[in-house]
Amino acid sequence: MSASFGSRVQNEDIWRVVSIETLAAQWQSDLQFLVKVTRDSDRKHVHQLQAAGLGNVEWMDACDTEIGDVVVTTPHRSQAAVLYRPSDLHHGLQLTNRCNSNCLMCSQPPTPQADDWMVREAVEVIRHMGSSPPVLGLTGGEPLLLGEGLREVLDHVHECHPSTRVEILSNGRLLANAPLCKAVVDGLQTPTTWLVPLYGHVDFLHDFVVQAHGAFEQTLAGLLNLQQHRQPIQLRIVLIKPVLDVLPELCTFIGRNLPFVKEVALMACEPIGFALANRELCEVDLADWQGTLEQAARQLKRHSVPFLFMNTPLCALPTDLHGHAHRSISDWKNVYTPVCEPCQLKPDCAGFFAWHERGWKPAKTIPITREEYTA
Numbered sequence: 001m002s003a004s005f006g007s008r009v010q011n012e013d014i015w016r017v018v019s020i021e022t023l024a025a026q027w028q029s030d031l032q033f034l035v036k037v038t039r040d041s042d043r044k045h046v047h048q049l050q051a052a053g054l055g056n057v058e059w060m061d062a063c064d065t066e067i068g069d070v071v072v073t074t075p076h077r078s079q080a081a082v083l084y085r086p087s088d089l090h091h092g093l094q095l096t097n098r099c100n101s102n103c104l105m106c107s108q109p110p111t112p113q114a115d116d117w118m119v120r121e122a123v124e125v126i127r128h129m130g131s132s133p134p135v136l137g138l139t140g141g142e143p144l145l146l147g148e149g150l151r152e153v154l155d156h157v158h159e160c161h162p163s164t165r166v167e168i169l170s171n172g173r174l175l176a177n178a179p180l181c182k183a184v185v186d187g188l189q190t191p192t193t194w195l196v197p198l199y200g201h202v203d204f205l206h207d208f209v210v211q212a213h214g215a216f217e218q219t220l221a222g223l224l225n226l227q228q229h230r231q232p233i234q235l236r237i238v239l240i241k242p243v244l245d246v247l248p249e250l251c252t253f254i255g256r257n258l259p260f261v262k263e264v265a266l267m268a269c270e271p272i273g274f275a276l277a278n279r280e281l282c283e284v285d286l287a288d289w290q291g292t293l294e295q296a297a298r299q300l301k302r303h304s305v306p307f308l309f310m311n312t313p314l315c316a317l318p319t320d321l322h323g324h325a326h327r328s329i330s331d332w333k334n335v336y337t338p339v340c341e342p343c344q345l346k347p348d349c350a351g352f353f354a355w356h357e358r359g360w361k362p363a364k365t366i367p368i369t370r371e372e373y374t375a
Contacts, residue, residue: 003062003080006046008055009034009073014083014124015058017069020045023057031128034060036067070128072121083125090330092137093122095153099142101171102211103197105240105275105282110141119149123156132161137169144174148183158190165191167234172196173215175222185229193232193262196223199243201253209242223258232262239289239312240269240282248295255303264300266293267328268311268350271359283360286316294318314349315366322348329353343367 009015015034018026020042023033037043037059046059062080065071070084084091096118099110122138136157143150150168157166172194175181185192196219200206203216226233235254237243243250254264268286269275275282286293300307309317310328317325325348327334333354340346344367353359 001062001064001080001082002078003060003065003073004078005034005060005073005075005080006043006058008050008058009060009075011074011076012121013073014121014128015060015071015073016128016130017060017065017067017071018130019067022067023049026130027054027057029056032056032058034058034071034073036065037061068130070125083121084129086129086131086133088331090137091133091135092139092330093125094139094141095119095122095143095150096141096145098145099140099171100145100173100212101142101215103238103274104209104211104242104278105238105269105273107270107273107275108139108141109273119146119153122153126153126156126160129161132164134163135165135167136161137167139169142171142174143168144170144172144180144184147180151184151188154184154188154190154192162189165193167193167195169195169236171210171215171219172222172226173212173218175225176218178225181222181225181229185226185231193234194226195234195236195265196226197236197238198250198254198258199237200246201250205242205246209240223261227260233260235261235264236267237264238267238269239284239286240275241284242281244284244289244292247292248299251296251299251305252303255299255305259303259305261305263306263308266296266307266309266312268309268313268316270311270353272353272355276359279360286312290316290318293321297321297324309350311350311353313351314345315343325350327351339367341367 013032015032017034017036020035023035033056035042035046043059046057049057066085066087068086069082071080071082073080097111097115154166157164198219199209206216207213223233269282307324309325312325314322314325327350329350334351335354336346336351
């Protein structure tokens with residue numbers, strides 16, 4: 001967003017946005033505060049505070065920011081990027097762009113460059129958050145490539161926001177290393193759930209989807225190590241064609257061999273990143289797979305494994321599975337089509353990713369009336 005700043009603001013600085021009225025109540029010597037100015041007197045007040053010796057306070061003029069935002073500044077471009085916004089429903093921090101897999105449908109294609117700066121940025125965001133979100137997602141790339149550095153991030157969350165629960169999106173492969181798994185989770189005080197993908201009930205299927213030989217065995221070993229440490233696990237299954245072809249068998253495998261998982265998330269594919277390069281495998285209309293989804297749901301129910309659907313419009317699902325669908329797409333990338341407007345289930349529907357028009361819709365959009373729904 002466009003912004004102008006006081007002279008002390010540097011590139012890549014992390015700040016908490018405050019009003020001049022709330023600054024005194026929030027001020028801490030080890031944090032940085034940007035006063036959102038709305039009048040000349042606010043700017044003058046900031047200069048008076050600086051003259052009195054407060055070196056961690058500056059002003060900013062940016063109408064799109066909200067009080068409580070945590071931002072990173074690039075004053076040479078007159079820009080500020082919001083890294084955390086309290087009013088959002090979903091909150092997440094990216095810890096790295098690197099990954100040890102190359103999934104066919106990856107929405108965040110990995111890069112090989114060292115990016116330790118992202119961890120330092122994440123820690124500063126955690127420190128500058130003035131409110132504690134109920135849930136904070138940690139993602140990548142692959143967060144476990146940080147090694148024990150991931151534990152440092154988790155400990156910062158507990159220190160600064162002890163009521164916050166963390167969800168870590170990880171392929172789980174490095175957790176097969178028992179000493180690393182112990183270093184990350186042993187004695188962990190931060191309530192944490194691990195979100196781990198599984199794409200097949202045999203090795204060649206999972207390894208093909210993630211484009212990494214040996215990934216299936218590593219993932220299973222990692223899941224078992226997490227279970228040994230009593231860590232909650234959500235298995236994630238992205239619904240692309242190679243996975244849908246074996247989905248009932250995969251759900252049976254989970255029920256028989258991984259009954260300890262907290263839940264299974266069945267997710268529509270995000271139409272961006274590698275998915276666009278592998279469109280023939282990733283683009284599906286889930287409405288054409290309703291029978292498969294029902295079979296998979298029956299297998300999970302049979303083995304008493306809870307499940308949910310994510311990123312999936314209600315009109316793509318059989319009616320009896322609507323109760324398992326969640327509005328899971330992050331606020332900033334969640335949209336609906338004009339066809340959705342008359343649908344009476346829209347308030348309960350996940351809708352679409354903002355870039356679906358550049359990719360594809362996961363299903364033909366069909367407005368639903370309450371009369372049709374209850375008939």
